[in-house]
Amino acid sequence: MNNLIARLRRSSGDDGSDAHGRGHGHGPDLAARVAALETAVEENRRLNQRLADVVDVVTELLVPALDRDDAKVAAALANLNKTLNEPDTSAD
Amino acid sequence: MAHGTDVDIRVDIDGIVVPASLSGAIDVLLDGHRVWSFNPDRDGTGTNGRRTVAWPKVLRHHLNGVTEVSLVDHVSRDVLGTRTVRFGRGTERVLVVDAEGHPLAVDKGGRLQRDFSNTEDSARDEIMDALERVMQDLTEKCGLQTYLMYGCLLGAVRNGHMIGHDSDADVAYLSAYTHPFDIIRECTTAIRTMKSLGWKVVKMSGANFKVWVPLPDGRRCGIDVFGSFHIGDSFYVTGSLTGTLDRSALLPFGTVTLEGREITAPARPEEVLAFTYGPQWRVPDPAFHFDHDPVDVARMDAWFRAPRRRLRFWHDFYKSPDAARVPTEPSAFAVWAHERMAAAGEAEGHVLDVGAGNGRDAAYFAGRGHRVTALDFTTLGLKQTKALREKAPGQVHVRSMNLEDLRSVLVTGARFAHRAGVRQVYARGLLDTLGPSGRDNLWRFASMVQRRGGETYLEFRTPRSRRDRKHFGVHQRTYVDPDTVAREVAAYGGTVVHRETGRDLARLGSENPHIARIVVRWTP
Numbered sequence: 001m002n003n004l005i006a007r008l009r010r011s012s013g014d015d016g017s018d019a020h021g022r023g024h025g026h027g028p029d030l031a032a033r034v035a036a037l038e039t040a041v042e043e044n045r046r047l048n049q050r051l052a053d054v055v056d057v058v059t060e061l062l063v064p065a066l067d068r069d070d071a072k073v074a075a076a077l078a079n080l081n082k083t084l085n086e087p088d089t090s091a092d
Numbered sequence: 093m094a095h096g097t098d099v100d101i102r103v104d105i106d107g108i109v110v111p112a113s114l115s116g117a118i119d120v121l122l123d124g125h126r127v128w129s130f131n132p133d134r135d136g137t138g139t140n141g142r143r144t145v146a147w148p149k150v151l152r153h154h155l156n157g158v159t160e161v162s163l164v165d166h167v168s169r170d171v172l173g174t175r176t177v178r179f180g181r182g183t184e185r186v187l188v189v190d191a192e193g194h195p196l197a198v199d200k201g202g203r204l205q206r207d208f209s210n211t212e213d214s215a216r217d218e219i220m221d222a223l224e225r226v227m228q229d230l231t232e233k234c235g236l237q238t239y240l241m242y243g244c245l246l247g248a249v250r251n252g253h254m255i256g257h258d259s260d261a262d263v264a265y266l267s268a269y270t271h272p273f274d275i276i277r278e279c280t281t282a283i284r285t286m287k288s289l290g291w292k293v294v295k296m297s298g299a300n301f302k303v304w305v306p307l308p309d310g311r312r313c314g315i316d317v318f319g320s321f322h323i324g325d326s327f328y329v330t331g332s333l334t335g336t337l338d339r340s341a342l343l344p345f346g347t348v349t350l351e352g353r354e355i356t357a358p359a360r361p362e363e364v365l366a367f368t369y370g371p372q373w374r375v376p377d378p379a380f381h382f383d384h385d386p387v388d389v390a391r392m393d394a395w396f397r398a399p400r401r402r403l404r405f406w407h408d409f410y411k412s413p414d415a416a417r418v419p420t421e422p423s424a425f426a427v428w429a430h431e432r433m434a435a436a437g438e439a440e441g442h443v444l445d446v447g448a449g450n451g452r453d454a455a456y457f458a459g460r461g462h463r464v465t466a467l468d469f470t471t472l473g474l475k476q477t478k479a480l481r482e483k484a485p486g487q488v489h490v491r492s493m494n495l496e497d498l499r500s501v502l503v504t505g506a507r508f509a510h511r512a513g514v515r516q517v518y519a520r521g522l523l524d525t526l527g528p529s530g531r532d533n534l535w536r537f538a539s540m541v542q543r544r545g546g547e548t549y550l551e552f553r554t555p556r557s558r559r560d561r562k563h564f565g566v567h568q569r570t571y572v573d574p575d576t577v578a579r580e581v582a583a584y585g586g587t588v589v590h591r592e593t594g595r596d597l598a599r600l601g602s603e604n605p606h607i608a609r610i611v612v613r614w615t616p
Contacts, residue, residue: 045394046529048272049298053499056280080503082287 056080101173103161105180107146110136110163110172114143117166117377122159127151127188128198129166129378148198153413157182166378192310200381206311207256216254219313220351222305223261226315227356229289234282236265239345240357241318241329242368248350249361250374260302260314264329266342267299267321272395275299275321282317298396300330329368330396334388337367399497402525403469405568410450410472414564417601418449420477422456424598425520425551425609430460432590432611433516436547440486442515444508444541446534447495447522451477451488457518458484467504469494495522495530495537505540514545523552523572531572535584539614547589548612550577554593556606563601574608586612 060080064072102109108120110132120128128151130136136143147155156179163172179186188196188204196204223244230238240248242262247255254261265282269275276298283301286293292304299319304312320329320342327337341363348357358364365373369380393401409415433439440461445454448466450473457464463486466474471490474481481488494500508515517538523531538548555571562569578588590611598607 042390042394045272045391046398048395049276049398050498052273052276052280052298053497053502055277057499057502077503077507080499081507 099163099172101163101175103175103177105147105152105155107144108161108163109138109142109144112136112139112141112143114172116375117379118172119164119166119378121162121164122186122188124160124162125188125195126164126197127195131377131379135379148202150202150204151188151198154188155186156180157184157186159186167376194311200378202381205260215307215309215311215313216351218307219254219261219305220353222303222313223263223315224353224355226291226303226305226317227263229286229291230263230265230282230317231356233289234265234285236278236282237268237343237345238263238265238317238356239342240264240348240350240355241320241364242316244350244355245348245357245361246365246369246373248348248355248357249365250376252349253351255376255378260316262316262318264318264320267319270321270323272298272323275319276396279319297330297392297400300396327367328392330392331382332384332389332392333368333382334385334391335367337364341367398529399494399500401496401527401530402568403494403496406525407470407472410470410476415450415473415476417564418452418473418476419600420450420452420455420480423453423520423551425549426453426456426518428609429516429518429549430457430462432547432549433462438514438516438546441546442513444515444517446493446517446519446537447525448490449473449521451481451490453518453520454488455480455484458486458488460486462486464488465508466490467493469496469500493537495526495533498533501533501537505537508541509543512544515541516546517542517548519549520551521553523550523577524569526570531577531580535580535586538612539584539586542614545615546613548586548614550610550612551598551607552577553605554608560603560605563603574610577608577610581610581612584614586614589613 057080060076061073064076099114100111108130110118112132114132117129117131119126120130128148130145132143132145136145138144158176158178160174160176162174164170165172190196190204190206194206197207199205199207227238227240230236239245240262241264243255243260244262247253267275267278269278279295279299279301283293283295286301286303294302294304296302296316299321301317303315303317305315306312318330320327322328322339325336326334327339328334341360342358344359345356346359346361347354348361349355430439433441433443440463442463442465443454443457445451445457445464445466446468448454448468451466454464454466454474455477458481466488468474469492471492474490491504492500493504519534522534526534542548553569553571555573558571574591574593578591581588588610590609593606593608595604595606597609598605
């Protein structure tokens with residue numbers, strides 16, 4: 001992400017390259033800037049699923065974990081796995 | 093090559109050649125059974141008054157033997173031509189059937205499926221019963237505003253019946269939310285509720301799932317449940333349908349008649365069908381497939397489908413004839429890794445074979461007495477070595493884990509990490525198939541399960557293999573620089589304890605890739 005921000009800054013002139021009016025919204029600079037933005041947007045979109053996964057895992061585990069209820073923790077883990085990781089086929 | 097008497101049609105193993113004057117949807121029948129439909133204008137190539145349409149890849153695998161190929165105009169039912177053709181060297185009739193002998197046809201997603209045209213009336217009733225019960229549970233138990241969508245809505249509005257060439261029943265729900273994060277959470281809850289009600293549910297993405305319903309004839313029918321939602325000014329339906337549709341076209345719901353039953357439907361179904369299929373939606377077209385803007389597909393991929401990245405590729409690979417070309421004897425790397433494990437006193441320790449593929453190395457480790465867990469996101473390939481594994485003295489457990497799915501990694505990782513003892517992580521050829529996010533999850537997984545010790549064994553093609561001729565031809569591959577791996581591992585707190593690169597270490601048929609072998613420890 002840091003690389004991405006650096007690329008965006010470079011192409012938007014934050015590093016000083018725009019001091020003479022170049023590099024802002026023209027030619028290859030614009031193309032590079034759009035490409036970097038597209039990558040950043042995709043990365044952000046993917047965060048929805050990742051955050052939802054983390055929230056789901058934490059939500060299911062937090063209460064039994066605080067209760068020190070090992071059996072319920074194990075059951076919650078098994079349930080999390082079963083709910084959303086169903087393979088199309090099984091070799092077993 | 094066969095020639096006809098009426099329309100000039102040629103048929104061979106490469107495809108079907110028809111006059112460019114032919115248009116509209118054309119059904120392809122083999123010995124009287126529809127196996128596929130195409131539209132020459134859309135699916136064909138070529139000029140000079142002729143269009144060549146290639147056989148779909150899934151169908152081509154079946155084309156060996158003799159058959160009578162008929163082309164039939166889908167709308168008028170006129171037979172345009174019939175040819176008796178011999179494909180390959182086979183002398184038997186060509187059969188496009190499933191394991192139970194039921195006829196199959198290529199669906200709009202390019203897969204071989206049974207379709208409703210071969211469904212008996214009693215089964216149709218069963219499908220309708222299931223559809224109604226699923227819709228009722230989605231509405232009442234999951235609290236989702238559920239309506240008929242896609243092919244089922246189309247069939248209902250056109251003539252009140254399911255469409256013969258469809259293979260799934262389709263419903264959608266209108267999400268209460270307008271942000272992808274909330275939409276994913278809503279879908280997760282619905283899947284959990286449906287499972288708790290006893291339905292067999294498979295998650296297809298963060299915002300749609302499939303309910304499998306067994307039918308009396310031994311088959312099963314899939315009821316696809318698609319999330320739909322407004323975000324900003326746009327309306328979206330999973331798969332990748334994107335555009336402008338006012339909420340008033342959907343709500344308040346009305347009904348349509350399907351197979352004689354009143355089913356909940358959008359307020360203005362014609363408007364929804366035009367939004368879905370375009371202005372020509374009234375003209376039947378079994379060759380129809382969506383031509384979504386790649387930008388729309390990419391958006392939906394990033395929101396909801398990132399964990400299924402490459403899943404279909406590997407699923408199809410292990411169903412294709414190529415699967416038989418994967419060796420079943422152990423790789424040189426497995427032998428090397430076992431020797432290193434043995435030297436460290438772990439000759440019979442627990443090995444997690446991550447991305448186990450067809451299980452050739454899992455079977456080898458078990459043969460040397462290791463306890464093995466074979467992990468992969470599609471366990472289809474592991475069928476190939478089931479007999480080998482069963483004969484081995486060590487046990488092999490097969491588990492599904494998807495490295496592109498953070499939840500899967502966290503849950504599976506936590507379960508292993510919790511267990512006492514040390515385990516080895518073995519991943520041959522895995523980095524070749526993962527993207528950066530999958531690699532990130534692999535480091536997370538390995539560092540979790542090896543917090544009490546053990547080593548992570550990696551073998552992968554380096555960028556120097558990029559231009560090499562490959563055993564499997566065109567494949568989805570990633571060529572990771574070993575320095576990148578070392579950097580990423582270090583960022584996760586790991587240490588590279590062995591590193592070598594070169595050729596002659598991992599020959600595969602005529603392929604001799606430049607590979608890296610890296611061993612990582614996550615403990616001091």
